[in-house]
Amino acid sequence: MIYPGTSVEAPRPLRLTTPAAQYAYAVAFTPLWPRRKRSSHRDGAFRVRLRVNEGRIAVMSIDDSGTVVIDRAVIEPSVEFVQHDVVAAPLAACAAIVISNERADGRPSQVVIDRIDCEDLGRSDEGDELSGSEPSTLRTVPNWHEYYGGRGRSMAERLRSARYAQLTAVKPMRWLEGLTIWIQPNDDLSRAVYISGQYEPATLLLLRRLLRPGATFVDVGANAGLYSLLAARWIGDSGRVHAFEPSAREFERLEQHLQVNDIRHVTAWRYAIGHREGSIDLRVAARPNAGHNTVGNSFAYSGVAMAKIDRVAVTTLDAWAANEKVDRIDVVKMDIEGAEAAALDGAANVLTHFRPAWLTEVSAEALRGCGSTPAAVFERFMAAGYTLHTIDDAGGIARASEPDAIGSGNFLALPTECSLD
Numbered sequence: 001m002i003y004p005g006t007s008v009e010a011p012r013p014l015r016l017t018t019p020a021a022q023y024a025y026a027v028a029f030t031p032l033w034p035r036r037k038r039s040s041h042r043d044g045a046f047r048v049r050l051r052v053n054e055g056r057i058a059v060m061s062i063d064d065s066g067t068v069v070i071d072r073a074v075i076e077p078s079v080e081f082v083q084h085d086v087v088a089a090p091l092a093a094c095a096a097i098v099i100s101n102e103r104a105d106g107r108p109s110q111v112v113i114d115r116i117d118c119e120d121l122g123r124s125d126e127g128d129e130l131s132g133s134e135p136s137t138l139r140t141v142p143n144w145h146e147y148y149g150g151r152g153r154s155m156a157e158r159l160r161s162a163r164y165a166q167l168t169a170v171k172p173m174r175w176l177e178g179l180t181i182w183i184q185p186n187d188d189l190s191r192a193v194y195i196s197g198q199y200e201p202a203t204l205l206l207l208r209r210l211l212r213p214g215a216t217f218v219d220v221g222a223n224a225g226l227y228s229l230l231a232a233r234w235i236g237d238s239g240r241v242h243a244f245e246p247s248a249r250e251f252e253r254l255e256q257h258l259q260v261n262d263i264r265h266v267t268a269w270r271y272a273i274g275h276r277e278g279s280i281d282l283r284v285a286a287r288p289n290a291g292h293n294t295v296g297n298s299f300a301y302s303g304v305a306m307a308k309i310d311r312v313a314v315t316t317l318d319a320w321a322a323n324e325k326v327d328r329i330d331v332v333k334m335d336i337e338g339a340e341a342a343a344l345d346g347a348a349n350v351l352t353h354f355r356p357a358w359l360t361e362v363s364a365e366a367l368r369g370c371g372s373t374p375a376a377v378f379e380r381f382m383a384a385g386y387t388l389h390t391i392d393d394a395g396g397i398a399r400a401s402e403p404d405a406i407g408s409g410n411f412l413a414l415p416t417e418c419s420l421d
Contacts, residue, residue, distance in 0.1 A: 018101035030236030040092035057111025089162035133197030205395030275345035316346025338366030
């Protein structure tokens with residue numbers, strides 16, 4: 001199909017001049033799939049050999065409705081013909097391959113298409129249990145956060161992205177350290193973990209260095225419990241994990257993960273952590289942004305919608321540790337969407353008596369919603385005799401000369417008397 005505003009020179013190679021408008025469709029190719037039913041149970045990829053002479057284009061695989069993009073590759077100008085792969089998963093879901101103009105200056109793009117082939121990538125991931133990605137080991141992944149909303153980098157990851165888009169039911173997946181986790185549809189965390197096989201790998205690599213068998217780990221803002229699950233493996237049965245999660249929805253996911261893995265040395269606490277005991281309103285984020293729940297006045301990101309407001313119990317780390325007669329805390333991970341300064345105000349004894357290492361997230365936007373700033377978080381640690389460290393993508397540590405050198409994301413606060421060995 002040739003769309004209005006497109007000029008075509010045929011036959012081979014096919015020369016196209018796209019419409020001038022950005023994102024305008026230029027031409028669509030209809031794949032001639034075998035009529036056998038198995039095509040709906042197999043995945044494939046289109047190999048498009050082309051050269052962009054001028055401008056910028058996208059090659060997309062589109063579903064029957066013409067509105068859902070299964071996979072998409074944006075292609076820049078080149079001197080030589082270049083091959084680009086576009087996933088179709090499953091094969092039967094792809095109704096067309098579309099070329100569109102990606103140029104933003106109101107001018108058409110020019111492209112020469114040499115050939116389009118299809119490769120069979122095997123059976124779709126459609127069983128009762130999802131397959132894990134390979135290799136299934138914790139490893140460094142530069143700029144891992146780009147997996148939130150991204151389609152993946154390699155062909156294998158983009159295939160998993162397309163498969164995840166077809167997911168309609170919660171399914172288990174084997175993950176790191178022999179763990180089983182539940183992958184949920186329309187969920188940013190599940191999507192990123194399913195595509196990449198990882199979760200915040202730089203911080204988790206550091207956490208593995210910090211923990212020893214028999215240690216006590218406190219997970220403040222546990223969400224679905226991925227940090228708690230891995231920490232439980234690393235400290236062994238002689239250690240203890242305490243996971244705090246105030247949201248009923250995420251707390252249920254946390255408990256399900258503990259049950260399916262038969263982990264008994266993790267205690268789940270349905271509390272928010274703050275500067276005083278009592279109760280507080282929790283803004284619960286709508287899917288797919290289920291990890292953005294906050295006690296602040298607003299979410300950190302403008303695109304996050306609110307599902308509801310829950311009244312939840314809140315305690316302090318000091319009160320909890322005293323009530324439960326906790327005798328050691330070795331590492332704390334804290335990710336509570338802007339309430340970090342308030343939580344530290346309620347943890348004076350934990351900071352001075354137990355002296356744990358802290359892995360903490362800071363986000364200026366999230367802290368602003370709670371009436372705080374990153375500087376307020378850094379000041380509380382430094383006043384308690386801690387040094388601040390950045391976490392690089394390789395899981396290494398570098399002393400920050402000034403708190404201003406720490407940007408948004410996770411950082412390490414380490415007692416001055418301690419060092420990483």
